[in-house]
Amino acid sequence: MPHPQGGPPAHPVPAADTEAAPGAVRRTASGAAGPPAGAGLRPPARPVLRAAAALAAALLALSLLSLLTGSNTIPMSRSWDFLTGDPSARADAHVRLAVMDVRLPRTLAGILVGAALGAAGCLLQxxxxxxxxETGLLGVNSGAALGVVVGLTYFGTDSAYGILLWALAGGVLASGVVLLLAASGRAAASPLxxxxxxxxxxATFHGMTSYVLLGTQSTFDDYRYWTIGSLANVETSTALALAPLVVAGLxxxxxxxxxxxxxALGDDAARALGHHPARIRLVVAVAVTLLAGAAVAMAGPIAFLGLLAPYAAxxxxxxxxxxxxxxxxxxxxDVMIAADILARIVIRPWETPVSVLLALVGGPLLIWIARSRGMLSLGAPGARS
Structure with missing residues (x-):
């Protein structure tokens, strides 16, 4: 009831009630229930921008540290002198070899492989x-492994670049077959x-790979080196050759x-908004094939990275x-470059495969996620927080 003098209402609403908690039911002037407070509002963009800037700065710092750090006895100060143009360091062939021919290509490859696996895992989830x-879901890893084994056994592939091509071809073939199987018949390719x-x-490709390996000891030795997952033997030409695939996938x-x-709202809601779910999944599968295929070809199978990065994001x-x-x-x-740096120094002068370090970290993290109720709620793609 309005005040006789036209002042404030006779029963003003307490100030504490005017700012309802997010998700609380609001009442309209007529008393009807309105939409929840905060419904339809996006989270502020500033935390995302700050996080992206911090991660990009960390990537630059880690990349510089990667160029300065190695498993050999060259001190970091000597590598820094080379990067800053010191004449004596530039004239040292040993330092040039370590920085330009060993550390630079694996740093480039680490950035490409990490970005590709993180984006591919996010898309698949x-x-x-x-x-x-994660990236093994479309059979890319098993297809790449079978491609490497076929190239080594039946075509006499003996170069790192040849193994890379066979791995890429196997991953692309596996992803294509999965899409054909998922879309066979009249039904569209659903997530299930x-x-x-x-x-x-x-599972089929893994069995075929095991069958071939059991009969050829020499192939098993070469395959074992590839399948451990490492950036140790990546060349600059290889990283640059596969960079367009990663850029196209992104x-x-x-x-x-x-x-x-x-x-994320469901197939029916997507159709109502004018989208085609089957077409979306096909496009995403193409992107994942390019990203995961290039990553596996460069570094071998890398576990957990494509699974954990979307959770953190x-x-x-x-x-x-x-x-x-x-x-x-x-x-x-960031995680890939940091793991590769650790791989060079934990048992210096030898190296630890980067996939081993990621598995040692990723396993406990996955267990923690499975036991954490809050992280599981964040882990549901498309779920509203």
Missing amino acids: AVTRNPLA RLVLAGSALG AIAFGAVRPLSAL RVVTGPRMAPQLLLSALVAA
Whole structure:
């Protein structure tokens, strides 16, 4: 009831009630229940920008540290002199070899492999709505392994570049077969069909790989070196040759951000918004094939990175797909470079395979995520936080 003098209402609402908690039901002037407070509001962009800037700065610092650090006896100060143009360091062939021919290519490869695996894992978790999805889900890893074994055994491949090409071809072939199996018949390629097809093909390729390896000891020795996952023998030409594949995969991924956001609401909601779920999954599968195929070809199978990076990104971004994809790539690139640096120094003068370090860290982290209720809620792709 209004005040007789036209002043404030007779029963003013307490100030504490005017700012309802997010998710609380609001009442309209007529008393009807309105939408929850904060509904439809996006999380502020500043935390995402700060996180992206911090991760990018960390990547630059780690890359510089990667150029300065090695498993040999060259001191960091000598490597720094080479990078800053000191004439005596520039004239030292040993320092030049270590920095330009060993550390620079593996640093470039680490950035590419990390960004590719992080983005691929984020895409797979979103398109399958499966928080445990990673790059092996479409059979890329098992296809790449079979390709390497076939090249070594039946075609006499004996160069690192040849192994790279066979790994890439095997990964692309496996992903293509998974898509054909998932979309066979009249039904579209649903997340469940993609997962089942990828698991079945991965098991089949793994059996074929084991069968070939059991009969050829020389192939097993070469394959064992590739499958441990390492950046030790990557050359600059190899990294530059596969960089366009990673860039193309990332471009396709960011182009599919809006359809993926719609797909997170469900297939029916995506169709109502004018998108085609089957077409979205096909585009995402192409992007994942390019990203994961290039990463596996360069470094071999790397576990856990594509699984864990999206979790870390969702802590900051929530369900928003574009920043989630960006931060997943940056987080994975940072972790990959840091793990590669540690791989050179933990048992110096020898090296530890980078995949071993990632597995040692990734296993306990995955157990922690499985036991953490808060992290599981963040882990559901498309879930509103």
